[in-house]
Each structure stands twice: as C-alpha cells, then as structure tokens.
Amino acid sequence: MTVTEPGTEPVTERVTLAAGASDAEIIAAVEAWLRAHLPEDWQAAVARGDLAAVEAIREDPERGPAWFDLLGDSGLATPTWPVEHGGLGLPADRGAVVTETLARYRAERHNRDFVGLVLAGHTILEWGSPEQKAERLPALRRGREFWCQLFSEPGAGSDLAGLSTRAVQQADGTWLVNGQKVWNSYAHLADFGLLMARTDPSAPKHRGITYFLLDMRTPGVEPRPLKQMTGNAEFNETFLTDVVVPDSARIGPVNQGWSVAITTLMQERNGLSGRPAVGPGEADELVARAVGNGSWEDPVLRDRLLEAYVEEKVLQMTTVRSFVASGDAAPTAEGSIRKLAHSVLAEKLGVLGTDLEADGAVAWDPAEGSEAADRFLAMKTYSIAGGTSEIQRNIIAERVLGLPKDPDPERHLPFNERGRG
Amino acid sequence: MYAEQREPEFGWTDEHRGLRETVRRVLADRAPVARARELAEAGERHDPALWSELAEQVGLQGLALPERYGGFGGTLLDLAIVVEEMGRVLYGGPFLPTVGLAAPVLLAADGGEDGPDGGPAAEYLPRIADGSLTAALAVEAWGPAGEPVVTATADAAGRLTGTAPVVLDGGDADLLVVAARGPDGPAPYLVETGAAGLTRTPLETLDLTRRAARITLDGTPARALGDPGRGAVVLARARAVSSVLVSAEQVGGMTAATDLTAEYARTRRQFGRLIGSFQGVKHRLADMAVRQEMAHSAAYWAAWQEPGTPEFAQAAAIARSYCGDAFLQTGLDAIQLHGGIGFTWEHDAHLYLRRARADRALLGSPQLARAELVPALVPTVPARSTTEGIPA
Numbered sequence: 171m172t173v174t175e176p177g178t179e180p181v182t183e184r185v186t187l188a189a190g191a192s193d194a195e196i197i198a199a200v201e202a203w204l205r206a207h208l209p210e211d212w213q214a215a216v217a218r219g220d221l222a223a224v225e226a227i228r229e230d231p232e233r234g235p236a237w238f239d240l241l242g243d244s245g246l247a248t249p250t251w252p253v254e255h256g257g258l259g260l261p262a263d264r265g266a267v268v269t270e271t272l273a274r275y276r277a278e279r280h281n282r283d284f285v286g287l288v289l290a291g292h293t294i295l296e297w298g299s300p301e302q303k304a305e306r307l308p309a310l311r312r313g314r315e316f317w318c319q320l321f322s323e324p325g326a327g328s329d330l331a332g333l334s335t336r337a338v339q340q341a342d343g344t345w346l347v348n349g350q351k352v353w354n355s356y357a358h359l360a361d362f363g364l365l366m367a368r369t370d371p372s373a374p375k376h377r378g379i380t381y382f383l384l385d386m387r388t389p390g391v392e393p394r395p396l397k398q399m400t401g402n403a404e405f406n407e408t409f410l411t412d413v414v415v416p417d418s419a420r421i422g423p424v425n426q427g428w429s430v431a432i433t434t435l436m437q438e439r440n441g442l443s444g445r446p447a448v449g450p451g452e453a454d455e456l457v458a459r460a461v462g463n464g465s466w467e468d469p470v471l472r473d474r475l476l477e478a479y480v481e482e483k484v485l486q487m488t489t490v491r492s493f494v495a496s497g498d499a500a501p502t503a504e505g506s507i508r509k510l511a512h513s514v515l516a517e518k519l520g521v522l523g524t525d526l527e528a529d530g531a532v533a534w535d536p537a538e539g540s541e542a543a544d545r546f547l548a549m550k551t552y553s554i555a556g557g558t559s560e561i562q563r564n565i566i567a568e569r570v571l572g573l574p575k576d577p578d579p580e581r582h583l584p585f586n587e588r589g590r591g
Numbered sequence: 592m593y594a595e596q597r598e599p600e601f602g603w604t605d606e607h608r609g610l611r612e613t614v615r616r617v618l619a620d621r622a623p624v625a626r627a628r629e630l631a632e633a634g635e636r637h638d639p640a641l642w643s644e645l646a647e648q649v650g651l652q653g654l655a656l657p658e659r660y661g662g663f664g665g666t667l668l669d670l671a672i673v674v675e676e677m678g679r680v681l682y683g684g685p686f687l688p689t690v691g692l693a694a695p696v697l698l699a700a701d702g703g704e705d706g707p708d709g710g711p712a713a714e715y716l717p718r719i720a721d722g723s724l725t726a727a728l729a730v731e732a733w734g735p736a737g738e739p740v741v742t743a744t745a746d747a748a749g750r751l752t753g754t755a756p757v758v759l760d761g762g763d764a765d766l767l768v769v770a771a772r773g774p775d776g777p778a779p780y781l782v783e784t785g786a787a788g789l790t791r792t793p794l795e796t797l798d799l800t801r802r803a804a805r806i807t808l809d810g811t812p813a814r815a816l817g818d819p820g821r822g823a824v825v826l827a828r829a830r831a832v833s834s835v836l837v838s839a840e841q842v843g844g845m846t847a848a849t850d851l852t853a854e855y856a857r858t859r860r861q862f863g864r865l866i867g868s869f870q871g872v873k874h875r876l877a878d879m880a881v882r883q884e885m886a887h888s889a890a891y892w893a894a895w896q897e898p899g900t901p902e903f904a905q906a907a908a909i910a911r912s913y914c915g916d917a918f919l920q921t922g923l924d925a926i927q928l929h930g931g932i933g934f935t936w937e938h939d940a941h942l943y944l945r946r947a948r949a950d951r952a953l954l955g956s957p958q959l960a961r962a963e964l965v966p967a968l969v970p971t972v973p974a975r976s977t978t979e980g981i982p983a
C-alpha cells in the first residue's frame with residue numbers, strides 16, 4: 171500500500187506487519203526488507219563490523235537523506251504511527267522490535283532526531299490539526315526536517331509553567347512573540363522548534379500558555395550556541411524578538427498549551443531510558459575495556475562493574491516490560507521511574523569508565539582523545555535534561571505513590587500577580 | 592523440568608492474573624502478616640491446616656510439578672507468582688524450602704518423560720504435590736562459581752559425613768536433600784529424617800517467620816540422586832530455579848514494605864503536614880518505588896526464560912543480585928520512614944527487614960551472584976581467580 175501526501179511522491183512501498191506479529195515474524199520481515207533495500211556496501215560494512223564506514227554513509231549529504239526517505243516511506247521509521255499517517259500502526263512493544271532490528275544494521279534514525287521524530291511526531295499526532303499533520307508528518311517520517319525544543323527559560327526550568335516568553339495575538343490573527351529561551355539543544359541547526367509562550371498573563375500559570383510549532387527561519391528567531399561543560403556547543407540560548415507567528419502554527423487550543431506540553435514531556439521521559447531490548451549495553455563495553463587493560467583483576471572494581479552491569483540489564487528489562495504493558499496507550503508517570511534509574515546508572519557508568527583507566531582519564535594524547543573523559547563529562551546530562559532527578563522523584567512520589575503534591579504558593583495565582591506575597 | 596513458557600516476556604495472560612488473585616485472596620484470609628507473627632510468637636513452624644488446604648483445595652504445592660507426578664504441569668512463572676504473593680504476607684511455612692529449594696533438585700535430577708520410572712522423583716514429588724511431605728535443602732555453603740561447598744562427603748557405600756550449618760526448615764522437614772561430595776564431585780543425595788547418624792539442632796533465626804537447624808551427618812545412609820557425574824549440573828540448574836523463586840519472594844516483600852510505608856506517609860502528620868509532603872520522605876519513597884519496579888522486572892524476566900538455558904542462568908543470577916540488595920535497602924528505608932514506631936517489636940517493619948537479610952543469604956550473597964555472571968560474561972577469565980575472598 172502507498173499513501174500520497176501533498177508534495178511527496180513515495181519512493182517505496184509501505185511494509186505491512188500485523189499488530190499481533192511475533193518477534194520472530196517482525197525480525198524476519200524487517201531483515202528481508204533491509205536485505206532488499208539497504209545499499210550493498212552498507213550491508214557489507216555491517217557484516218564486517220566496520221561502523222565507521224556505515225557512519226560515513228549515514229552522514230553522507232546525498233546517501234544519508236536518500237536512505238532515510240526510503241526508510242520513512244516504508245513506515246519502518248515510525249512503526250507506532252497510525253497507518254493513515256505513514257506508520258505501521260503497531261503497539262509500542264511491537265514497534266520496538268522493528269527499531270531494534272533496524273539498529274542491528276545501523277539503519278535506524280539518528281539519535282539527534284529524537285526531538286523531531288518522537289517529541290514533535292507524537293505531539294502533532296495527538297494535538298495537530300489536519301493541515302499540520304499533512305504538512306509536518308511526512309517530513310518527520312523521512313527525517314527531512316530537524317527539530318528543537320524551546321521550553322526552558324532563564325526564569326523557568328523545573329518550574330516550566332512559570333515561563334514568561336510572551337505571545338500576543340494581533341488584529342490579523344498572527345501572534346507576536348517576544349522572550350528568551352535557554353538550553354535548547356541543536357536550536358542553531360533546527361528547522362522547527364516546539365515553543366511554549368504565555369498568552370494570558372492574568373490566568374494562573376498553567377492556564378495561560380499556548381503551544382506553537384515555530385519555523386526557526388522566521389525573522390527575529392536568534393539561537394546563540396552556548397559552550398557546554400563538555401567543551402562542545404550543542405545547546406543554545408534563543409532570543410525571540412518581535413517574531414510573527416501565523417495562527418496556523420498554533421497547536422492545540424489557545425491557553426491550553428500546558429496540556430499539549432504534557433504529551434511532549436511524557437514522551438521525553440519515556441524515551442530517555444534507553445531502547446526496550448535486553449542486550450549488550452554500556453556496561454558490557456566497560457567490562458570488555460577492563461578485561462583488555464587489566465583493571466578487571468582488581469576485585470573491588472570488578473564488583474562495581476558487575477553491579478553496574480546488573481543494573482543496566484535490569485533497567486533494560488524494565489523498559490521492555492513497560493513497552494509490553496503500555497501497548498497502544500500513551501506513556502504514564504511510570505516513565506519517570508525509568509528516567510530516574512537511567513540517570514543514576516549513567517553517573518555510575520561515567521565514573522566507572524574513568525576508574526578503569528590507569529591514569530583516571532585525567533590526561534590523554536590529543537590525537538587520540540579520551541572516550542572515558544568524554545562520557546564522564548557528558549554523564550550529568552541525564553539527571554538534568556528532560557526534568558531533573560528531583561523533579562522525577564516528585565512525580566513518582568505524587569503520581570505513582572499518591573503522596574501530597576509539593577506546596578506551590580503561586581499555582582493558583584494569576585501569573586502576573588506572582589511574587590508579590 | 593518445568594513446562595515451557597510460551598508467551599513473550601511480560602505478556603501476562605488471564606490465567607496468570609487469575610492465579611495471582613486466587614492466591615492473594617486465600618493468603619489475605621488465612622495467612623495475613625498478623626498470622627505469621629502469631630505463629631512466630633507461639634513458636635509454631637506453620638499452620639498445618641492451611642498447608643493441607645493449599646495442597647488439596649488450591650493445588651499450590653503441585654502447581655508446577657509435572658502431571659505424571661501428581662502436579663498440574665504449570666510453569667516456573669506460575670510458581671513465581673505464588674511465591675511473590677507469599678512474600679508479600681511474609682508467609683513462612685514449608686513452601687519455599689519444599690517447593691522452591693528441594694523440589695527443583697529432585698526435578699533437575701529426574702530423567703524426564705523418557706527417564707526410568709520409579710526413581711526418587713516418582714517416589715517423592717507426588718507426596719510433595721499432595722501436601723503430605725515437606726523437604727529441605729542442606730548445603731554447607733556456595734562457592735565462587737555457584738557450586739556447593741561441601742564438607743559432607745559420601746563414602747563408597749554412599750554414607751554421608753559432614754555438617755550443613757544453617758538449613759532452612761531443616762529441623763522439621765520430612766526429607767533432606769543434601770549437597771555432598773560424591774565420587775564424581777558435588778552431587779545431591781537424599782537423607783530420610785530417621786536415618787542413623789543424623790543430628791538436627793534447632794537454631795534461633797533472624798527471620799522470625801522461619802525455622803532453621805544445623806544438620807550434622809555422621810556416616811548417615813543416603814541415596815544418590817540422579818545420574819552419577821551429572822550432580823554439579825543438577826545442582827546448578829536447581830539453584831538457578833531457586834534463585835528466581837527467592838527473587839520473587841523478595842519482590843513480594845519489597846512491594847508490601849513499600850506499600851506499608853507509602854500508606855504511613857499518606858496519613859502521619861508532623862509540623863502540621865502529612866510527612867509524605869516532605870521531600871526527604873517523598874524522595875526516599877520514590878527510590879523505593881524505583882527499586883521495586885526494577886526488582887519486579889528482574890525476577891520475572893528470569894522467570895520468563897527457558898529453564899536450563901544459559902540465558903536463564905544469567906537472568907537468575909542478575910535477579911538474585913538485584914533483588915537481594917534492593918529488598919535489604921527497602922527494609923531499612925521502611926523502618927526509617929516510620930520513625931520510632933518502626934523500631935518497635937509490634938510494628939511489622941522489622942519483620943520485612945529480617946526477611947530481607949535472611950533471604951539474601953539463602954543461596955549465596957548478591958556479590959556471589961554477580962561473580963557467577965563472570966564465566967559467561969568474560970569466558971577467558973577463570974572463575975576461580977574472580978571471586979577469591981568473597982564471603983557467602
């Protein structure tokens with residue numbers, strides 16, 4: 171079956187998979203498709219374990235996008251999306267088997283597409299107008315548009331609903347946006363941004379926000395890369411100055427943007443704990459490294475490694491379980507359990523990775539770099555981005571265990587009367 | 592040994608749900624935690640009337656035993672559900688020692704459908720299924736690669752001499768399965784309780800809901816179990832099964848302790864607020880919930896693997912490592928968040944902590960479980976060099 175969407179000529183037939191297909195059936199179907207469609211040199215590179223060669227094809231400006239067009243039109247990039255939007259209509263756990271199989275051939279979408287493919291994709295599927303779906307989903311499926319998230323602000327991080335970027339509707343129906351966002355990963359490279367702005371300052375903070383799909387090329391949108399503790403500049407502060415946004419870019423009703431954001435945030439937490447499969451992970455890599463450099467002989471280090479290995483495996487099992495349990499349902503607060511467990515584990519692995527090195531990864535040959543040091547420096551991402559671990563603990567305590575909500579004296583005050591008490 | 596599990600991991604069926612509900616209902620009625628405490632304080636081993644009822648009316652002892660031995664042919668997963676429910680209410684009767692520790696050895700040693708009839712499995716398993724026989728597993732200690740360390744040695748005539756220092760239910764069980772050193776290495780033997788040279792010395796136990804004894808064998812007549820030379824394999828297989836069941840029991844205990852504590856945090860007030868509104872309390876409870884979810888996944892992932900496969904053995908060791916540590920921490924946290932009342936004899940919190948510590952020692956420590964992962968994880972490193980000096 172093929173679908174025709176405005177402006178896209180499908181480059182391949184859609185794969186069909188039954189919602190009740192077994193793991194083995196899905197794997198067989200996806201592998202057969204990959205053998206028929208994946209470029210031969212790509213398949214050969216996978217077969218001989220030459221990941222650098224695969225990466226070169228994936229990042230090739232011609233061949234990369236050509237592959238992701240094909241993957242997108244086959245439906246395999248978006249297995250859980252509804253069939254009418256180019257997906258395969260599979261439940262979460264079946265879709266995960268598709269993605270896992272792709273990953274074994276390094277044929278899956280780039281990690282950096284997470285904000286687009288997962289966050290924007292599911293948010294638009296749930297809240298988008300028919301026009302927004304028709305315009306954005308095909309490009310998301312194919313990876314032709316790159317997305318960023320414009321949520322956090324200098325004054326609103328954990329207390330995201332306290333954001334103060336303003337959007338004011340003009341006489342012609344367009345919105346005039348002014349404000350500043352911060353920590354926006356890849357905003358300097360993005361085509362579109364998920365934007366929340368305040369549209370009714372006289373309402374309590376959760377009830378005066380509207381959500382937009384912002385074209386990052388609009389005049390007045392100015393991302394400025396910020397250098398991170400890792401030394402890289404992946405996130406940005408984004409200035410929004412008299413940005414004119416058409417009302418057609420609004421997603422969800424006016425002043426109900428917080429409900430739309432919940433969809434995005436749940437998907438984010440759910441997606442930040444690793445893929446739903448039990449198999450080799452980061453701990454396995456560290457064990458191999460330790461055996462290779464002899465640090466495995468240290469019994470204390472060895473037990474710490476095994477402890478991290480056990481934790482990683484158990485988290486993988488938990489992720490599989492939640493995918494099986496959720497089926498077609500949207501992610502729930504339980505996603506916070508896995509996100510929290512993942513950030514705790516990421517820190518253990520980050521520190522362990524440096525402990526395995528004879529020199530603690532404190533100095534290295536500039537030509538070679540140090541993967542252990544890179545990972546050490548990146549590990550704190552997970553306990554902050556996507557909601558801090560403290561916020562995840564609050565969510566678990568309140569939504570899973572039914573404990574009282576944290577006091578928030580400003581919750582019911584009009585936004586513009588906060589901070590006066 | 593157990594029936595094969597066909598559904599994919601975590602694909603619960605209505606049968607699974609129904610079983611859980613039935614067991615939970617029976618235990619809530621007949622064996623709530625208060626009853627475990629009552630029996631412990633009265634110095635009773637268990638409630639024999641309930642034991643018979645579990646066998647005759649609910650069919651739990653034989654649930655996962657083969658039909659040819661009077662069982663219902665259920666899976667290890669079915670059994671894990673039962674044991675988890677028992678763990679929630681701190682049921683302390685002979686179920687785990689008999690069905691969870693001793694029966695797996697009899698099953699692993701059995702030749703299966705094609706094996707000879709009339710062996711020890713055919714003799715004893717039907718009596719376990721109908722509730723007329725209880726059994727215990729006597730092992731001196733577990734060694735670095737998961738093999739039994741034995742001081743008990745079999746002589747040419749099959750008579751055993753040695754000691755197992757702590758045997759769960761060992762003073763009361765009707766049959767002892769003893770891991771001893773035979774002519775071909777470690778192997779399981781059966782010892783009848785009236786056998787000559789057998790001394791069972793009752794011990795005081797940390798886990799008040801369970802009894803334990805020291806078993807001393809002095810030229811005690813015993814019967815070798817299974818094929819000679821396969822003993823180590825049999826014991827390792829059975830131990831993996833037992834690890835899954837002990838993990839399931841730990842999940843049950845952990846879940847109950849977390850529920851109990853969350854409930855307290857939702858009702859106890861200090862400083863004019865519910866204590867559950869303090870982040871110090873909320874966040875500790877959130878961590879308890881994380882551990883419980885993860886432990887649940889570990890135990891049932893293992894229960895879903897096919898017994899006897901390498902994946903099963905690894906998953907069982909992963910579960911034993913994770914659940915053992917997790918339950919202990921949750922036991923500590925449960926007492927902490929109850930304050931003074933949590934330190935009293937009357938409160939149930941310490942019963943969970945006691946169980947947590949005791950279960951953690953049943954099949955060797957979590958650290959030992961991790962060491963057992965090594966041979967498959969790093970095949971080139973000899974197991975011995977990886978675990979020297981690890982206490983059981």
Ligand SMILES: Cc1cc2nc3c(=O)[nH]c(=O)nc-3n(C[C@H](O)[C@H](O)[C@H](O)COP(=O)(O)OP(=O)(O)OC[C@H]3O[C@@H](n4cnc5c(N)ncnc54)[C@H](O)[C@@H]3O)c2cc1C
Nearest residue numbers: 319320321322327328353354355551554555556557558560
């Ligand atoms: C690598 C990285 C990438 C990111 N990418 C993006 C992105 O693409 N788009 C985007 O919009 N944002 C992004 N973020 C921002 C991220 O979501 C926020 O940093 C995060 O939500 C925390 O907000 P904050 O930085 O303002 O810290 P704050 O909210 O000021 O928190 C400071 C400290 O106070 C604690 N705290 C705050 N409130 C509470 C409470 N109620 N109870 C207990 N403790 C509390 C926090 O846990 C934290 O420890 C990124 C962050 C990082 C590190």
